Amino acid sequence: MDTFVEQFPVVINALNIGFLQTLKLFFVTLIGALPLGLIISFGSKSKFVPLKLLVRFIIWVVRGTPLMIQLLIIYYFPGLVFHNNVWGSNETGRFIATAIAFIINYSCYFSEIFRGGINGIPVGQDEAGLVLGMTKKEIFFKVKLLQMIKRILPPISNEILTLVKDTSLARIIALQEVIWAGQAFMKGSQGISGEIWPLFFTAIYYLIFNGILTVILGKLEQKLEYFK
Amino acid sequence: MKKFLSIVMIMVMAMSLAACGNSAKTSTTSNKESSVDDLKSVKDKGKLVVGITDFEPMDYKDESGKWIGFDADMAVKFAESLGVEVEFVEIEWDNKALELEAGSIDCVWNGMTLTDEVTSAMSCSNAYCNNAQIVILPKDKVDSYPDVESMKALNFAVEAGSAGEAQAKENGFNYTAVNNQASALMEVSAGTSDAAIIDSLMAAAMVGEGTSYENLTYTIGLNSEEYGVGFRKGSNLTEELNKFFKTCYDDGSMKEVASKYGVQAALAEQQ
Amino acid sequence: MSILDVSHISKSFGNTEVLKDICFSLEESEVLSIIGSSGSGKTTLLRCLNFLETPDSGTITVKSNKIFDAEDLDYLTDANKRKNRLHFGLVFQSFNLFPQYTALENVTLAKELAAKREDNFKENKKAILESIKQEGLDLLAQMGLSDRKDNYPHQLSGGQCQRVAIARALALKPDILCFDEPTSALDPELTGEVLKVIKELAETKMTMIIVTHEMSFAKEVSDKVIFMDDGYVLESGTPDEVFNHPKEDRTIQFLSSFNK
Numbered sequence: 001m002d003t004f005v006e007q008f009p010v011v012i013n014a015l016n017i018g019f020l021q022t023l024k025l026f027f028v029t030l031i032g033a034l035p036l037g038l039i040i041s042f043g044s045k046s047k048f049v050p051l052k053l054l055v056r057f058i059i060w061v062v063r064g065t066p067l068m069i070q071l072l073i074i075y076y077f078p079g080l081v082f083h084n085n086v087w088g089s090n091e092t093g094r095f096i097a098t099a100i101a102f103i104i105n106y107s108c109y110f111s112e113i114f115r116g117g118i119n120g121i122p123v124g125q126d127e128a129g130l131v132l133g134m135t136k137k138e139i140f141f142k143v144k145l146l147q148m149i150k151r152i153l154p155p156i157s158n159e160i161l162t163l164v165k166d167t168s169l170a171r172i173i174a175l176q177e178v179i180w181a182g183q184a185f186m187k188g189s190q191g192i193s194g195e196i197w198p199l200f201f202t203a204i205y206y207l208i209f210n211g212i213l214t215v216i217l218g219k220l221e222q223k224l225e226y227f228k
Numbered sequence: 229m230k231k232f233l234s235i236v237m238i239m240v241m242a243m244s245l246a247a248c249g250n251s252a253k254t255s256t257t258s259n260k261e262s263s264v265d266d267l268k269s270v271k272d273k274g275k276l277v278v279g280i281t282d283f284e285p286m287d288y289k290d291e292s293g294k295w296i297g298f299d300a301d302m303a304v305k306f307a308e309s310l311g312v313e314v315e316f317v318e319i320e321w322d323n324k325a326l327e328l329e330a331g332s333i334d335c336v337w338n339g340m341t342l343t344d345e346v347t348s349a350m351s352c353s354n355a356y357c358n359n360a361q362i363v364i365l366p367k368d369k370v371d372s373y374p375d376v377e378s379m380k381a382l383n384f385a386v387e388a389g390s391a392g393e394a395q396a397k398e399n400g401f402n403y404t405a406v407n408n409q410a411s412a413l414m415e416v417s418a419g420t421s422d423a424a425i426i427d428s429l430m431a432a433a434m435v436g437e438g439t440s441y442e443n444l445t446y447t448i449g450l451n452s453e454e455y456g457v458g459f460r461k462g463s464n465l466t467e468e469l470n471k472f473f474k475t476c477y478d479d480g481s482m483k484e485v486a487s488k489y490g491v492q493a494a495l496a497e498q499q
Numbered sequence: 500m501s502i503l504d505v506s507h508i509s510k511s512f513g514n515t516e517v518l519k520d521i522c523f524s525l526e527e528s529e530v531l532s533i534i535g536s537s538g539s540g541k542t543t544l545l546r547c548l549n550f551l552e553t554p555d556s557g558t559i560t561v562k563s564n565k566i567f568d569a570e571d572l573d574y575l576t577d578a579n580k581r582k583n584r585l586h587f588g589l590v591f592q593s594f595n596l597f598p599q600y601t602a603l604e605n606v607t608l609a610k611e612l613a614a615k616r617e618d619n620f621k622e623n624k625k626a627i628l629e630s631i632k633q634e635g636l637d638l639l640a641q642m643g644l645s646d647r648k649d650n651y652p653h654q655l656s657g658g659q660c661q662r663v664a665i666a667r668a669l670a671l672k673p674d675i676l677c678f679d680e681p682t683s684a685l686d687p688e689l690t691g692e693v694l695k696v697i698k699e700l701a702e703t704k705m706t707m708i709i710v711t712h713e714m715s716f717a718k719e720v721s722d723k724v725i726f727m728d729d730g731y732v733l734e735s736g737t738p739d740e741v742f743n744h745p746k747e748d749r750t751i752q753f754l755s756s757f758n759k
Contacts, residue, residue, distance in 0.1 A: 072326070079330025089277045089317045089332045124595035131549050131589040132609035132671060133581050142612065146599045174320045186410030189282045190289055194434040194441050196414050227598040228653040 010190055011182075011198045018181025019205045025098060025167045025177065030160070032103035037110025044115055062108040067101065068169050074101040075173040091176065098170045102163075109159055117152035118144065150224040157217040164210050178202045266463040267310070270334055275313040278303045279333035281321050285429070285489040286339035298357075298489040299337050302482070306472050321408065322389060325349040328460050335465065336458040339429060341391035346458060351466045355454030355496045356473055356482075361395045362431055362449045364416055364424040370447055373423075382422035385415035392425035395450040401425075410434070417441055425450065429491065454496060474498045501560075502527040502706055503675060508557035509730075510543060517543045518554070519730040525675070525723070528704040532717035532738075535727035536753060541710040544727070545677045548708070550584045561586045561674060588668030592680040594660045596652040602663045603648040606635040606670050613671075638666040642696055658689035662696055669700075676700070678709040714757045718742050726750050 043055035062070070075097040079085035087093035121144050129139035171180045182199040185192045192198075270276050278300075280287040286299040295316045307314035319327050324340075327333045328350060341359060342352055365373060373379050376399055386392040388405035392412070396403040404421060406412050409430055415421035417440070426434075431446045459466045476482035477498035486492040501524040510518040517540045525531050533541045546552045548559065550567075553575070559567040566583040568574065596605050610631045614620055620627060639648050642662040652660055661681055668676055678697065682690040694716050701707065701720050711717055717724060717738065724741040726734040726749075734741055734750045745751050 072323075075332075076323075076326050076330040079332060080326070083331065085331040087332065089315065093332075122595070124591060124593055125597065127551055128591065128595035128597070129609075130551065131584060131587070132667070133585045134609055134612055135581065136577070138612050142608065143597055150599075172320055173323070174318055176318060183408070183410070184282045186408070186414065189284075190291070193284055194410065194413065194439040196417070196440055227651050 007192050007195065010192060011185060011195070011201070014181045014184065014190065015178055015198065015202060015205065018176060018178035018202075021095070021175065022164075022167045022177040022205070023209075025095070025102060025170060025175070026164055028099045029102040029106055029163060029167075032099070033106035033110055036103060036107035038114055040107055040111035041114035041118065044111060045118070059108045059111060062105055063112070067105050067166060068172050070105055071098060071101045071169060071173050094173055094175045098173065098175045102166075102170075106159065106163060110156065113152050113155045113159070114148070116155075117148040120151055121147050146224075150227075153217070153221050153224065157214075157221075160213060160217065161210050164206060164213065178205055264460055264462045264464065266334060266460060266465045267468055270312055270465065271310065273312075275315050276303070276307045276310065277315045277317055277332070277334045279319040279324060279327050279336045280316050280338045281318060283338055283430070285491060287316070287337070298486055298491050299339060301485045301488070302356075302476075303335075303337050305476070305481070305485075306469060309472055310468070324458070328458065331460075334459070335469075339427070339455050340458055341427070342454050342456045343391050343394055345389065345394075346456075349461075350458035351461050351463050352459075353457040353466055353469045354473060354498060355456050356498070357429075357455035357491065357494045358452060358496050359391075359455055359494065360428040360449040360452050361392050361425050362428045362446045364413060364426060364431060364435060364444050364446050365422075366416065366443055367445045368443075369422070370445060373447070375448070376450070379423065385412040385421035385424045387412055387426070391427070391451075391453055395425055399450065413441055413444065416444060429494065470498075501525060502529075502562055504558075504560040505548070506558050506560070508544070508547060508554045508559070510540075510547060510552060510554045517730055518547070521557070521732055523725060523732060523735060525706065525708070527706055529722040530701050530707045530709065530720055531723045531725065532721040533708065533710045533725045533727060534712070534714065534717060534741075534753075535733075539727040540730045541727050542679055545589065545679050545708065545710055548675075548677060549587050549589045550580045551589075585671055586674045588671060588673035588676040590661070590664050590668050590676070590678045590681050592683050594652070594657075594664045594684070596660055596664055596667070598652050601649050601651055602639060602644060602655065602659075602666075603632070603635050605652070605663055606638055606666045607631050609667070610634070610670050635666070635670060638669055639663070641699075642666050643692075656689060657685045658692045661685065661693045665693075665696060665700075675706045675708060678707065678711070680710055680712065682711070682713060714742070714754070726753065728753070 040055060040059070043051055044059060046052045046055070075087060075094065078087070087097045125143055125147070126139060129143050134142070167177055168179045170177055174180075179199070179202050182202040185195040185198040280295070280299070282288055283297070283299075285297055287295060287297045288300075290296045300316065303316075304314050317333055319333065319336075321338075324336045328336065336350065339357070339359070340346060342355060346352060363379065373382065380400060380402075382401070384396050384401045384403035385406050386396050386403050387409045388407060390409065392409070393403065393405055403425075404415070406415060409424075409426045412421070412424035412426060413434060416424045428446070428449065435441045435444045435446055457469055459469075473482070477495075482498075483492055483495060486495050503525040505524065506522050508518055508521040509516065519540075521540075521544060523531075533544065535541050543552060547554050553572075554567065554569055556569045557567075558565055558569070561583075564583075566586065597608065600608060611628065614627050614631065636645070636648065639645055642665060644659060644662055644666070647655060647659060647663075652663070655663065661684075665676075665681075681697070682693050685693065690713070694713065697707070697709065698720055709717065709721070719738075721738050724736065724738050725732055726741055726745075726747075728749050734745060734747050741750065742754065745754060
């Protein structure tokens with residue numbers, strides 16, 4: 001396996017498997033963190049002061065520490081402190097631990113964006129809904145939600161593109177995502193050793209995927225331009 | 229990276245103490261002193277979880293994706309002797325002690341050099357392979373740097389926390405710690421570092437004709453060192469493995485496996 | 500029998516007493532104008548009637564039903580508030596239209612949501628929605644906005660927005676329609692079209708309470724005028740009484756500032 005032509009399919013196959021893991025982590029994080037972020041943003045606005053303080057404290061801790069440390073803590077803490085490795089050793093266990101760390105981390109970031117988005121909607125929208133006899137739930141879902149989405153879409157898009165790249169942090173607890181897969185060929189894997197190019201080639205994966213996301217998010221923003 | 233990890237460890241420990249108060253403290257100490265019956269727990273769960281990295285010729289995948297290599301084959305044999313299955317788990321090498329302590333793996337069996345750092349963090353088996361840390365240079369520079377003295381003018385790249393880094397320190401080289409041996413080679417190849425220090429076993433597979441690093445070559449050896457297998461501190465599996473190694477060495481089966489992967493010359497005698 | 504009886508309403512924000520012992524009543528089909536300088540409590544009074552603020556004391560009675568009693572706040576559940584505030588409609592100074600809905604959707608949204616809350620909605624879904632839409636179209640026609648039904652608020656002028664807002668308030672068929680300075684946010688040349696619509700509503704015998712700075716309009720359209728100052732109802736009566744024969748010095752002073 002000396003020539004590039006021989007190596008290419010083997011490397012691409014390995015990178016595809018790694019990138020599948022990257023994608024899985026990306027989507028699971030989004031699906032978990034968007035709704036959880038909304039719930040947390042309500043918590044951080046709660047009129048019940050102890051809840052509000054607790055939620056704000058958690059947000060402060062999560063946003064104030066590196067995601068990498070959070071990954072290490074979530075995966076290793078149960079084993080180190082309670083002598084009970086709840087996650088298991090294999091890839092599935094590592095993935096679940098990673099996904100939980102990512103969902104917690106990103107939902108805190110999202111919650112702050114949501115909070116800003118909700119606070120930015122004029123109070124007159126609430127009042128107009130109230131005097132028209134709408135319930136609070138109806139006012140949120142039928143009146144404010146879409147206005148909020150329009151406001152938060154640009155900062156959320158930023159976070160989403162960052163998330164794609166942040167998935168590479170998962171390798172700290174040996175989740176075998178695409179960069180891990182690329183790096184394996186530097187040390188030696190599947191008969192290919194000392195190859196540098198697969199590592200750099202992973203950048204293409206990120207670039208293409210982020211390109212697709214940029215187009216989709218841009219389309220979405222455009223779609224919401226029909227009102228001001 | 230090493231500094232960063234020690235900070236992580238300190239934080240993890242500090243937070244675990246804060247979280248658990250005295251109970252955590254006592255259990256950590258007891259871990260160090262009294263023995264841990266890993267033999268029983270491995271037999272109970274019916275498998276031995278072996279922490280590895282993709283590291284030819286010790287642990288690597290064959291075409292079908294099965295883990296093979298000198299270490300992998302020996303680990304399979306050892307698990308067989310215990311009557312359990314073996315499960316290989318790829319780990320981040322920097323976190324090997326964390327993985328052991330957290331119980332996500334039972335041993336580190338991956339051409340691990342027995343440095344002071346390793347032996348103080350784990351319970352280690354007897355050495356089963358001899359190895360050396362050697363200097364890698366671009367071919368065109370070899371003649372200009374014949375000895376350690378002349379090499380002091382160079383900037384080295386070494387794997388963080390590796391035996392190579394220990395050698396760089398000992399010889400007073402200027403060095404940058406990178407995250408694995410392959411990265412160290414890439415540094416030299418890219419010209420961002422002048423030289424690298426890596427394992428001789430690894431160098432044989434990765435440097436010279438027919439690799440990405442045809443322009444590099446290995447020169448002098450800085451030391452001789454030994455490979456061993458790491459278990460949790462106080463684990464009774466260490467003793468079990470030492471006995472197993474002795475048996476395999478005596479009946480020639482260890483040499484047989486070593487020959488398969490071209491490392492028979494490096495085998496260490498088992499007492 | 501009065502359609503509305505407001506009795507001894509007071510309201511404070513922190514240490515500032517904004518409404519002090521407000522009492523007045525209104526007969527069906529009457530138009531009441533509330534005048535007074537900024538900060539006299541006019542807007543707060545309207546907001547109390549619409550349950551956007553909760554008075555500290557007093558009662559509010561609509562069609563012989565006591566819908567608010569400061570002594571009985573347990574009654575003030577979210578559901579009861581929702582039910583009772585529908586006696587009133589409120590048109591805001593700054594319109595507060597829903598930006599993501601068209602003019603027609605702004606008018607029909609609340610009605611549709613109310614219909615969906617009913618048990619029999621599913622069976623007659625199509626017919627119910629169709630009739631709500633038709634009512635919305637009629638209201639927009641009444642406001643002279645038929646050709647604007649599919650426009651979004653940002654595509655409409657201020658005067659058009661305010662007319663949509665009036666149609667939106669009328670859609671729920673309130674007993675009493677309240678206006679909170681409906682022309683204050685408009686360019687002077689656009690106030691006419693809104694005042695014209697309000698005048699037309701008065702002709703249809705709609706009961707209305709109008710907080711306004713348009714004195715000549717108030718004089719022309721009202722059956723009754725209240726002058727508020729510093730949280731009190733200082734003077735009340737027919738437009739002729741209040742505008743032409745004010746009894747209080749403060750009223751004379753206030754009115755003269757408009758005649759300069």
